[in-house]
Amino acid sequence: MKIVVLEWICGGGMLQIDTAAIPQSLREEGWGMVTSLVACLAHASSRRDLPTQLKLEITVAQDVRMTGGAAPDCNLHSIPHGSQMIDDLIPNQWIELALSHDVAIVIAPEIDLILPRIVAMLRNYGANLWNCEEPFLTQASDKLVTAELFSRSGIAHPATLRLDQLTTAWLDEHASPGPSVPRWVVKLRTGAGCEQLSVHTCWTREEIMHELADLYSVAWEGREAERFIIQPWISGKSFSCSAICQNRLIDWMPLMTQEFTENFKYAGGKFVDANQHSSPHELLERAVLSLGGCPLGWLGVDLVYSDVHQCWLVIEVNPRFTTSLVSLMGQPLLYERISRAICRDLMARRE
Numbered sequence: 001m002k003i004v005v006l007e008w009i010c011g012g013g014m015l016q017i018d019t020a021a022i023p024q025s026l027r028e029e030g031w032g033m034v035t036s037l038v039a040c041l042a043h044a045s046s047r048r049d050l051p052t053q054l055k056l057e058i059t060v061a062q063d064v065r066m067t068g069g070a071a072p073d074c075n076l077h078s079i080p081h082g083s084q085m086i087d088d089l090i091p092n093q094w095i096e097l098a099l100s101h102d103v104a105i106v107i108a109p110e111i112d113l114i115l116p117r118i119v120a121m122l123r124n125y126g127a128n129l130w131n132c133e134e135p136f137l138t139q140a141s142d143k144l145v146t147a148e149l150f151s152r153s154g155i156a157h158p159a160t161l162r163l164d165q166l167t168t169a170w171l172d173e174h175a176s177p178g179p180s181v182p183r184w185v186v187k188l189r190t191g192a193g194c195e196q197l198s199v200h201t202c203w204t205r206e207e208i209m210h211e212l213a214d215l216y217s218v219a220w221e222g223r224e225a226e227r228f229i230i231q232p233w234i235s236g237k238s239f240s241c242s243a244i245c246q247n248r249l250i251d252w253m254p255l256m257t258q259e260f261t262e263n264f265k266y267a268g269g270k271f272v273d274a275n276q277h278s279s280p281h282e283l284l285e286r287a288v289l290s291l292g293g294c295p296l297g298w299l300g301v302d303l304v305y306s307d308v309h310q311c312w313l314v315i316e317v318n319p320r321f322t323t324s325l326v327s328l329m330g331q332p333l334l335y336e337r338i339s340r341a342i343c344r345d346l347m348a349r350r351e
Contacts, residue, residue: 003041003346004059004101005074007034008108008118011061012079012091019065025265027066033107033321034060036329042073043335044343056343061097090118098127103346105130105297107321109192110141115320130346132245132319136293140319144189144229146291153290156283156313158234162189164225168204174232175203176308183233184208190227192318194265199233234313236306239277240269241284242324244338245295246345250288253328253338255279258302269327277305280312287314297345300324 008014009030014022038058045056058074065081083091098104104127108115116138119131132140139145147160159174163186175182186208187197198215202208208230238258244251255277256269272279284301300322302315328334 001055001103001346002057002059002101004061004077004097004104005034005037006061006090006094006097006104006106006108006118007031008090008106008114010034010063010066012063012083012094013089013108013114013118015063015079015081015083015091016085016088029323030107031066032326033323036326037105037107037321038074040329040335040339040342041346044339045073056346059097059101061091061094086121087117089114090121094122095125095127098122098129099125103128103130105321109195110190110318110320111188111192111195113138113141113190116141130297132296132299133294136291136295137319139291139293140299140317142189143187143191143316146316147229149290149292150287150314153286155287155290156311158185158231158313158315160229160231162226163228163230166205166208166225166230168206171203171205171208176232176235185231185233186212186228187231188227189229194260196228234304234306234315235308236304236313238315239272239303239305240300240322240324241279241303242298242300242322242328243284243288244298244341244345245288246348248289248294250285250295251341252279252281252284253324253334256324256327269324271327271331283312283314288317291317295319298322298325298342 007030009026038060041056041058059077060074061079062076064078077097079091079093083093086092104122106118106122106129108118119129119137122129139149144160144162147157150157161170181201181203184200184202185197186200188195200208200211239255240258241255242253255272257272258269287301288295298321300318304313304315306313328338
């Protein structure tokens with residue numbers, strides 16, 4: 001069985017951008033997910049209980065400018081600088097790679113709906129992908145749509161509003177209780193991680209818009225503001241929980257903390273002691289299934305345990321591989337479990 005891994009950052013999606021302009025952190029995170037996934041697939045392929053015809057042959061697309069270290073146990077397919085791009089989104093080699101393998105796995109960010117656009121393009125060409133399907137994929141990639149669906153399904157989630165609709169009255173209604181000045185989070189509707197996320201300690205709409213104008217040097221009105229959402233800051237501890245999905249069956253991984261730097265850069269996570277916090281699997285599962293369609297493959301859910309309300313709130317669903325995979329692969333028992341689950345689901349995908 002032939003598998004190809006198509007990771008957007010290091011696999012050719014950024015050919016038109018000078019490598020000096022690509023943050024090293026993005027390159028490291030992208031290649032870290034690739035090497036962890038390849039190691040997992042290779043381990044699954046080595047199992048003696050697999051029929052010979054189902055042994056895995058793994059290929060990885062790699063932008064030649066980003067050598068970043070070889071991924072073990074796979075074939076590297078070099079994407080040369082100057083390759084033709086399709087819709088300024090993917091190199092044309094991705095089409096051939098996806099169609100010449102039994103299953104393709106796309107790893108890409110939701111920023112500007114890059115992930116749903118790539119998946120739709122490859123599926124339109126007839127590729128067999130181990131990625132979430134529509135409408136789940138786009139509804140999870142757009143944080144405003146996610147919030148609306150959570151609200152309809154009664155999923156605990158921060159109040160969310162499109163930024164161009166913001167009023168001081170809305171801020172008054174959703175400010176955290178207490179004498180201190182309330183804090184607010186502004187972020188892209190279709191962002192990934194902490195991309196273009198900012199935190200504001202303000203009472204009024206005018207204050208927030210003024211701070212955003214200073215931060216980005218643009219007029220925060222009209223179409224620009226439509227791209228962003230605003231939510232109250234939730235005081236508490238941040239967590240994530242990953243899962244492998246197949247036919248609406250969800251196999252949850254252990255709960256992990258999420259650590260961030262002072263300027264809101266992701267700084268890794270640690271496994272959570274079950275005696276400290278038990279994973280709210282029922283809430284997580286309801287949140288995932290509320291987004292409709294078919295969750296397929298790997299996904300991650302971000303959540304917060306609120307200090308004020310002493311309860312869980314789901315922040316967002318990431319319909320893709322996340323950097324948590326790297327940490328999970330470092331645990332021998334999880335490594336075996338994830339290898340078996342991924343192999344099982346890929347086999348089902350082939351059939």
